[in-house]
Structure formats: structure tokens, C-alpha cells
Amino acid sequence: SQTIHQWPATLVQPVGSPLSLECTVEGTSNPNLYWYRQAAGRGLQLLFYSIGIDQISSEVPQNLSASRPQDRQFILSSKKLLLSDSGFYLCALTGGYNTEAFFGQGTRLTVV
Amino acid sequence: AQSVTQLGSHVSVSEGALVLLRCNYSSSVPPYLFWYVQYPNQGLQLLLKYTSAATLVKGINGFEAEFKKSETSFHLTKPSAHMSDAAEYFCAVSSSGSARQLTFGSGTQLTVLP
Numbered sequence: 001s002q003t004i005h006q007w008p009a010t011l012v013q014p015v016g017s018p019l020s021l022e023c024t025v026e027g028t029s030n031p032n033l034y035w036y037r038q039a040a041g042r043g044l045q046l047l048f049y050s051i052g053i054d055q056i057s058s059e060v061p062q063n064l065s066a067s068r069p070q071d072r073q074f075i076l077s078s079k080k081l082l083l084s085d086s087g088f089y090l091c092a093l094t095g096g097y098n099t100e101a102f103f104g105q106g107t108r109l110t111v112v
Numbered sequence: 113a114q115s116v117t118q119l120g121s122h123v124s125v126s127e128g129a130l131v132l133l134r135c136n137y138s139s140s141v142p143p144y145l146f147w148y149v150q151y152p153n154q155g156l157q158l159l160l161k162y163t164s165a166a167t168l169v170k171g172i173n174g175f176e177a178e179f180k181k182s183e184t185s186f187h188l189t190k191p192s193a194h195m196s197d198a199a200e201y202f203c204a205v206s207s208s209g210s211a212r213q214l215t216f217g218s219g220t221q222l223t224v225l226p
Contacts, residue, residue, distance in 0.1 A: 004155075034214075043218035044156075044202065090155055094214070099144045099163050099206060101214050103155035 002027040006091050006104035013111055019064075019078040021107050023091030026072065031095035033074040035066055038088040050074060086111045114139040114205045118217035126225045131175075131190040133220045135203030138184060144206040145186040146214070147177055149199045156202060162186060173197070198224045 003026040013019060025031055035047040046059045048066035056066050063082050067075045074091060091104040119134040137143060144163050148156040160171025167179040173196075177188045186203060203217040 006155075044216040088153070092156075092214075100146055100158050100161050101156075101204075103148075103157070105155045106153065108153060 004104035116217035
């Protein structure tokens with residue numbers, strides 16, 4: 001079965017510091033991978049999606065970037081965090097014969 | 113283009129009462145439709161999905177949803193609410209052939225009152 005690992009679960013970072021959130025998947029090959037963000041009291045915002053290695057599409061211009069160095073690895077990064085980057089970040093995948101998305105457990109990022 | 117509208121960002125019901133969470137969608141092609149549940153500080157878990165088979169879909173935890181093409185709706189129901197149902201619920205629509213498959217609604221926070 002498909003599994004998504006996200007770490008860390010929680011993170012507190014100062015404004016202006018860099019960020020690296022990692023997502024790795026198991027139990028599937030060639031998945032489509034996604035990064036979503038939930039700000040407090042708001043819905044899911046799609047940030048990036050990837051259909052393959054080094055193939056990244058950005059949905060929203062912002063302070064963040066994403067990379068996919070391996071088929072099952074998806075990384076969300078920032079060079080300098082802003083207060084507005086605080087939120088709950090979720091990695092998800094679609095692929096195989098399933099039509100639905102599978103989600104990781106998320107990373108709670110607080111920028112202070 | 114596809115979109116999802118969830119009516120009511122907050123819904124409160126008494127324990128044992130009917131749960132009804134509303135979802136309307138728009139899609140230029142026959143859609144796949146989903147309901148997800150999210151508990152605090154956790155990822156989203158699939159409750160149920162519609163993929164063009166039976167229009168009444170049964171999911172986990174006693175939830176079900178009915179696809180009504182004429183109304184472009186996919187409302188989520190449960191006959192009797194339980195305290196453990198308190199969570200946030202997201203409706204989503206998907207069309208095939210696109211890497212960006214899922215479009216989510218803004219979510220409905222369900223509160224269950226004792």
C-alpha cells in the first residue's frame with residue numbers, strides 16, 4: 001500500500017531563516033506529487049505539483065520552491081522565511097489505479 | 113476548469129442527529145468526487161469517492177454521499193452523529209488526464225454537541 005512520510009511533524013523557525021521540508025513515498029512508482037498549505041482557518045491551497053523527476057509546476061507565486069530529485073522524494077524549500085509562510089504543509093500523491101489522493105501527516109510550520 | 117463550493121464553513125449538530133454537509137461542484141467533464149476528513153494536526157483521510165459507478169456512495173464511519181448530476185451536488189450525510197465525527201471535512205473534484213487532479217472546497221468544520 002502507498003505510504004507518505006513527512007518530516008518534521010512540527011517546526012518553529014525565525015523569520016529570514018531557510019526551510020527544507022521533505023516528503024518521501026513508498027509503495028508506488030511514478031506518482032504525481034503535491035505540496036499543499038493550510039493557513040489557520042482556511043482551506044487547502046495547492047502550492048506545487050510534480051509529474052516526474054525535476055518536473056515541477058508552481059501554482060502560486062511565492063517565497064517557496066520545490067524540487068523532486070528522485071521519483072519518490074519531494075522537497076519544499078525557502079531561502080528566507082516570512083511570517084506569512086506559517087501554516088500546515090501537506091504532501092500528497094496520486095497515481096496507479098486509484099483516483100484519489102493520499103496524504104502525509106503534515107508539518108506544522110510556525111515562523112516567529 | 114473545475115471548482116468546488118462547500119456551503120457552510122461551520123456546522124453544528126447534536127449527538128445522534130443527522131449530519132448533512134453540502135458540496136456543489138462544477139466540471140467540464142464527468143467528474144470524480146471525493147470527501148475527505150481531517151482531524152486536528154493530521155493529514156486528510158479519504159471518506160468516500162464517486163467514480164461514475166453507483167450514485168449513492170457509502171464510505172467509512174457510516175457516512176454516505178449521493179451524486180446528483182442535475183443539481184451538480186455531492187452532499188455528505190450520516191444518519192446519527194457521534195462525538196468522534198467532530199473534524200473538518202473537505203469535498204474535492206477531479207478530472208482525469210491532468211497532473212493537477214484535485215480541486216478542494218474550502219472545508220466545513222463539524223462540531224458535535226453533547
